[in-house]
Amino acid sequence: MFGDLNRVELLGNITSDLNVRSTGTGTQVVSFGIATNRRYKQGDEWKEQTDFHNVVVWGNQATSLAQRAHKGTRLFVSGRLTTRSWDDPNNPGKKNYKTEVVSDQLILIDRYEGKGQSMGASANQASEPVDQETPSKPAKTTKAKKEDKGDNPEELIDPNDLPF
Numbered sequence: 462m463f464g465d466l467n468r469v470e471l472l473g474n475i476t477s478d479l480n481v482r483s484t485g486t487g488t489q490v491v492s493f494g495i496a497t498n499r500r501y502k503q504g505d506e507w508k509e510q511t512d513f514h515n516v517v518v519w520g521n522q523a524t525s526l527a528q529r530a531h532k533g534t535r536l537f538v539s540g541r542l543t544t545r546s547w548d549d550p551n552n553p554g555k556k557n558y559k560t561e562v563v564s565d566q567l568i569l570i571d572r573y574e575g576k577g578q579s580m581g582a583s584a585n586q587a588s589e590p591v592d593q594e595t596p597s598k599p600a601k602t603t604k605a606k607k608e609d610k611g612d613n614p615e616e617l618i619d620p621n622d623l624p625f
Contacts (some may be wrong), residue, residue, distance in 0.1 A: 467541040469562045471514060472570070473497040475534045481527045491523040492561075493530075495538060515561040516540075516589060522567055535570035584625065 476494035483489050492515065499510045516538055518526055530536065540562045549555040 466576075469538075469540055469542055471495055471497055471538045471562065473514075473518075475530060475536065477514060478532050479527055479530060481523070481605050488520055489523040491518045495536070515559060516564055518564045518567065521565050522564065526567060526569075529569060529620070533571075535571060537566075537568040539566040540564040543613070548624055555556050 473495040475601050476496050478493075480492045481489065482491075495516055497512050497514065498619050499512070501508055501510070542560060544558055544560045546556050546558045549557050
């Protein structure tokens with residue numbers, strides 16, 4: 462018998478400022494929304510559909526993400542789906558539900574440069590994984606090096622040219 466699989470991978474933009482909080486034990490939790498877009502052709506016309514997803518990040522990843530991301534930051538999120546429920550305090554007997562992606566891996570496509578500016582990945586700057594080891598140490602940016610594979614910067618693919 463095969464085991465079950467609960468896996469989600471999203472590439473999109475953060476839709477609002479991050480909601481940063483701490484548990485009673487001091488573990489940081491960050492929650493935010495991410496928007497993903499899909500283009501499809503209907504007849505002779507191209508249509509665009511946007512979906513919105515709720516994301517939750519825990520621990521060291523949450524601490525690191527809170528220092529580097531903001532509304533509009535483009536990022537890759539990988540994790541699992543979970544649905545939680547609670548009783549509505551204003552409507553006795555009514556149960557509310559929320560489906561979220563609990564992230565176990567994040568990669569920033571845009572880097573936060575301070576004062577609301579962000580910079581996309583370019584030919585000489587690769588994407589930046591969010592540090593999962595130490596929350597006090599900033600994540601390292603991996604730079605593409607010409608001498609690694611003899612790559613010419615003009616030949617590298619710009620992430621903005623990808624269709625997804």
